[in-house]
Amino acid sequence: MRADAKKNYDHLLNVARTVFMEQGSDASLRDIARRAEVGLGTLYRHFPTREALLEALLRSSFEALAERADELQAADDSAAALMEWLQEIIAFTHEHRGVIAPMVSVIEDHESALHASCVSLRAAGAALLSRAQADGKARADLDGAELFDLIAALAWLREQPSHASRADRIFGIISGAVLNTGKSIARR
Amino acid sequence: MRADAKKNYDHLLNVARTVFMEQGSDASLRDIARRAEVGLGTLYRHFPTREALLEALLRSSFEALAERADELQAADDSAAALMEWLQEIIAFTHEHRGVIAPMVSVIEDHESALHASCVSLRAAGAALLSRAQADGKARADLDGAELFDLIAALAWLREQPSHASRADRIFGIISGAVLNTGKSIARR
DNA sequence: ACCTGAACACCGTTCAAGT
DNA sequence: ACCTGAACACCGTTCAAGT
Numbered sequence: 001m002r003a004d005a006k007k008n009y010d011h012l013l014n015v016a017r018t019v020f021m022e023q024g025s026d027a028s029l030r031d032i033a034r035r036a037e038v039g040l041g042t043l044y045r046h047f048p049t050r051e052a053l054l055e056a057l058l059r060s061s062f063e064a065l066a067e068r069a070d071e072l073q074a075a076d077d078s079a080a081a082l083m084e085w086l087q088e089i090i091a092f093t094h095e096h097r098g099v100i101a102p103m104v105s106v107i108e109d110h111e112s113a114l115h116a117s118c119v120s121l122r123a124a125g126a127a128l129l130s131r132a133q134a135d136g137k138a139r140a141d142l143d144g145a146e147l148f149d150l151i152a153a154l155a156w157l158r159e160q161p162s163h164a165s166r167a168d169r170i171f172g173i174i175s176g177a178v179l180n181t182g183k184s185i186a187r188r
Numbered sequence: 189m190r191a192d193a194k195k196n197y198d199h200l201l202n203v204a205r206t207v208f209m210e211q212g213s214d215a216s217l218r219d220i221a222r223r224a225e226v227g228l229g230t231l232y233r234h235f236p237t238r239e240a241l242l243e244a245l246l247r248s249s250f251e252a253l254a255e256r257a258d259e260l261q262a263a264d265d266s267a268a269a270l271m272e273w274l275q276e277i278i279a280f281t282h283e284h285r286g287v288i289a290p291m292v293s294v295i296e297d298h299e300s301a302l303h304a305s306c307v308s309l310r311a312a313g314a315a316l317l318s319r320a321q322a323d324g325k326a327r328a329d330l331d332g333a334e335l336f337d338l339i340a341a342l343a344w345l346r347e348q349p350s351h352a353s354r355a356d357r358i359f360g361i362i363s364g365a366v367l368n369t370g371k372s373i374a375r376r
Numbered sequence: 377a378c379c380t381g382a383a384c385a386c387c388g389t390t391c392a393a394g395t
Numbered sequence: 396a397c398c399t400g401a402a403c404a405c406c407g408t409t410c411a412a413g414t
Contacts, residue, residue, distance in 0.1 A: 005378060030406065039380040044408070108350045142361070149351055149358050153341035162296045163337055170337050173330070177365035193397060218387065227399040232389070 009046050012036050016053055025054060025098030051102055052113040058096065062117040065089055069124035079137035079179055082128045086151065086175055089121065093155035100155040107148070122148040129178070137180055150174055195236050200224050204241055213242060213286030239290055240301035246284065250305040253277055257312035267325035267367055270316045274339065274363050275307065281343035288343040295336070310336040317366070325368055338362055 001009065015036040019027045029050065047053035068088060072081035093100045106112035107119065126144025133140050145162040154174055157163050163170070189197065189359050207215045217238065221231040235241035256276060260269035274304040281288045294300035295307065306346055314332025321328050351358070 002377060028406065029408095040408085041381075041410080042379055045378075050407095069393085104348045104350060146354055146357060146361070149345055149354055150361070152348070152351075153345045153362075156344045157337055157341045160292045160340070162292060163340075166334055166337055169334060170341075173334070173338070173365050174341075174362065177361050183235075190396060196398085216387065217389095228389085229391080229400070230398055233397075238388095 005046075008036075008038055008042055012038060012043055012046060012053075013018060013057060019094065020057065020098075023152055025096060025102065030055075033058065049113065054099065054102060055113040055117060058099070059117065061096075062121060063091060065092060066120050066124045069128055072128060073131060075150070078128070078132040078135045082132045082138065082178070083175055085125065085128050086154075086169075086178075088153055088172070089125070089151060090158060090171065094158045097159055100152055100159070104152045125151065132179070134175075138178055139180055142178060148179065193196070193234075196224075196226055196230055200226060200231055200234060200241075201245060204245055206300045208242075208245065208284065208286075213238075213284060213290065217241075233275055237301065239294060242287065242290060243301040243305055247288070247305065249280060250309060253280060254308050254312045257316055260316060261319060265367070266316070266320040270320045270326065273313065273316050273343075274366075275359070277313070277339055278342055278346060278359065281339075282346045285347055288340055288347070289336075292340045313339065321371070326366055327368055330366060335366065338366065 012032065019032050019035060023031075028041060029043060032053075033040045036043070036162050043053075048054065058131050065085075065088065067086050072085050075081040075084075093103075102114060103118045103121075106114045107122065109115055122144050125147050129138055129142065129144060132138035133142070153173060157170060158167055201219065204220050207220050208225060211219075216355075217231060218228060220226045221321050221366070224231070231241075235244065240324050247348050253273075253276065262273075263269040281291075290302060291306045291309075292301045295310065297303055310332050313335050317326055317330065317332060320326035342359060345358060346355055
């Protein structure tokens with residue numbers, strides 16, 4: 001990449017990070033180009049779709065979450081490890097408002113720039129689930145795709161302001177449904 | 189209302205029904221006015237917000253769902269009644285793609301035209317839940333707002349094409365978490 | 377090789393002017 | 396009392412023209 005192109009690319013990523021954080025992942029691409037003081041075509045040249053921009057922006061975070069799952073595979077308590085990872089991925093999507101919808105919409109679209117990252121995350125979750133199942137701590141009749149569905153549902157709910165006060169409770173209820181520990185979540 | 193106004197009002201509702209069914213509840217209001225062969229201002233006069241249009245369109249359905257809950261209160265099995273009603277409300281939101289997001293976003297906004305309908309539905313669900321709880325068939329540590337969250341999460345998931353094949357399974361898992369029957373959902 | 381921004385086809389919302 | 400549609404302020408996406 002030419003030096004000037006590289007500079008634009010990096011600057012666009014930084015501005016996009018700011019704007020997405022402020023306004024969510026459905027922020028205006030025009031606004032990003034404007035704030036980066038770059039032609040709109042330059043943004044489209046480097047990132048042909050919103051998904052491509054999100055992927056470039058969040059790649060390292062996705063990788064970190066996948067690595068975190070690997071680390072947690074070594075934890076003593078496989079159920080606690082799964083719960084911890086669920087907490088972390090929900091916290092991540094909560095931080096990046098609006099990111100769960102594109103993640104779900106591209107999970108079966110092999111052409112999307114965001115596809116690989118989502119599949120990796122699903123696989124990372126599936127691996128943690130598998131170990132918990134092997135330990136008899138997670139319900140056996142659940143697979144990675146279903147776990148990803150539950151994560152997506154929780155993540156979407158988390159984005160709704162009216163839900164905020166119940167977020168922990170609902171997380172407990174749904175993640176509790178994944179485990180074999182009966183219905184023991186914190187009572188009020 | 190003047191006769192010509194009434195005619196426009198009714199015609200707009202019919203066209204909106206068609207367009208929302210075709211494209212979801214976030215369809216273009218401009219397109220609706222265009223297809224109704226009515227000035228854009230006429231649509232805004234009758235329905236000042238998208239929520240007002242949705243409310244006028246779905247009021248009878250919301251009422252039917254609330255009445256259905258009343259009927260089901262008389263059923264023998266309170267747990268089955270709750271499950272049946274959950275199925276029906278999810279089927280309704282699935283039929284009306286895109287409607288769950290505004291429903292959740294206005295549930296705490298007393299000014300919204302859609303507010304009353306959503307609160308009624310939440311109350312209807314809460315009543316069914318209460319009876320199941322009194323019978324010891326639903327987990328005691330759950331309230332209407334939390335049930336509404338779970339419904340919303342399921343409804344949103346249902347809108348995602350990639351989720352379609354697992355819809356029944358996830359419904360079983362989440363609704364199972366509401367009941368006190370352990371984790372007995374259909375195995376594969 | 378890369379950048380620019382006008383052009384095109386859309387939105388939602390408001391409101392002066394018309395009947 | 397009601398209707399109309401231009402006007403305004405936005406979008407996403409493409410692409411001819413420039414450096």
